[in-house]
Amino acid sequence: MKMVALAYGFIWLAVLVYVSLVGRRLLRLDGEMDELRRRIDRLNR
Amino acid sequence: MRAIMSTMPSRTKSSLFVGACAITAALFIIASRAIVEAPQEVTMGLVQKIFYFHVPCAWLLMLSTLVCAGGSLSYLFRGSERGDRVGLCAAELGVLFGLCVLVSGPLWAKVAWGVYWQWEARLTSSLLLWLMLLAYLLARRYGGASARQLAAALALFAAIDIPLVYFSVRFFRSIHPHTTVVSTLGPGMRPAFWLALVAFTALWSVLFYARLRAENTHARLVELEVLLDQAEEKKP
Numbered sequence: 001m002k003m004v005a006l007a008y009g010f011i012w013l014a015v016l017v018y019v020s021l022v023g024r025r026l027l028r029l030d031g032e033m034d035e036l037r038r039r040i041d042r043l044n045r
Numbered sequence: 046m047r048a049i050m051s052t053m054p055s056r057t058k059s060s061l062f063v064g065a066c067a068i069t070a071a072l073f074i075i076a077s078r079a080i081v082e083a084p085q086e087v088t089m090g091l092v093q094k095i096f097y098f099h100v101p102c103a104w105l106l107m108l109s110t111l112v113c114a115g116g117s118l119s120y121l122f123r124g125s126e127r128g129d130r131v132g133l134c135a136a137e138l139g140v141l142f143g144l145c146v147l148v149s150g151p152l153w154a155k156v157a158w159g160v161y162w163q164w165e166a167r168l169t170s171s172l173l174l175w176l177m178l179l180a181y182l183l184a185r186r187y188g189g190a191s192a193r194q195l196a197a198a199l200a201l202f203a204a205i206d207i208p209l210v211y212f213s214v215r216f217f218r219s220i221h222p223h224t225t226v227v228s229t230l231g232p233g234m235r236p237a238f239w240l241a242l243v244a245f246t247a248l249w250s251v252l253f254y255a256r257l258r259a260e261n262t263h264a265r266l267v268e269l270e271v272l273l274d275q276a277e278e279k280k281p
C-alpha cells in the first residue's frame with residue numbers, strides 16, 4: 001500500500017508542480033503584455 | 046484544425062480549453078474508480094496497481110519524444126520557429142512524464158523484484174531517453190549561440206532510442222514485463238488500464254496546448270517589442 005501511495009502521490013505532485021510552473025510563466029507573460037501596452041500608450045501620446 | 050483555431054475568437058478558445066480540462070478531470074475520476082474496482086493481481090497483489098499509472102506515463106514519454114523530434118526535424122530542415130517551440134514544449138512534458146516513469150517503476154520493482162533498480166536493457170534505455178530529453182532542455186538553456194540546433198539534433202537521437210526502449214524486452218534478456226503484458230490482462234483489469242491511458246493522454250494534450258500557447262504568445266510579444274523599439278527610435 002505504501003509503495004502504491006508513494007507512486008501515485010509522486011506523479012500527482014510532479015504534475016501539480018509543472019502546472020504551477022506553467023501558471024507562473026503565464027503570469028509573467030501577462031506582466032510583459034502590460035508593459036508593452038504602457039509603451040504603446042506612451043508612444044501614442 | 047489549426048487554421049480553424051486561429052480564426053476563432055480568444056473567448057471561444059478559452060471555453061474549448063476549459064471544456065477539455067473538465068473532460069480530462071472527468072476521465073481521471075472514472076479511471077480512478079475503475080482502478081479501485083479492478084481485481085488485484087494474484088502474485089504481486091496491490092502493488093501491481095502502479096501499472097495503471099506507470100504504463101501511461103511511459104507511453105507519454107515516448108509520445109513526447111516523437112513530437113519533440115517531429116518539431117525539431119521541422120526546425121532543422123525547414124527553419125520552422127513553430128516546430129522549434131513544439132519541440133521545446135514536448136521535451137518539457139517528456140521530462141515530466143519520464144520522471145514519473147523512473148520514480149513509479151523502481152517503487153513497483155522494490156516489491157516485485159526485491160530491488161529498486163536493475164541495469165537491464167528496458168530500464169537503462171528508458172533512463173537514457175529521459176537523460177537525452179533533459180540534455181535537450183539544458184542545451185537550449187546553456188548551449189550558447191547554436192543552442193537550438195544542438196538541442197534539435199539531440200531530439201533526433203532521442204527518437205532513435207524509442208524502438209530500443211520498446212523492443213529491448215524482446216531482444217535482450219530482461220526481468221521487465223514484456224510488451225505483450227497488456228493483451229494478457231484479465232477482463233476486469235482492461236477497462237481500468239485503457240481508461241487510465243486515455244485520461245493521461247488527455248492530460249498530456251491539455252498541458253501541451255497550454256504550454257505551446259504560452260510559448261507562441263511569448264514569441265509574438267518578442268516580435269512586438271522589436272517593432273516597438275524601432276517605432277520609438279523613429280519618433281522625434
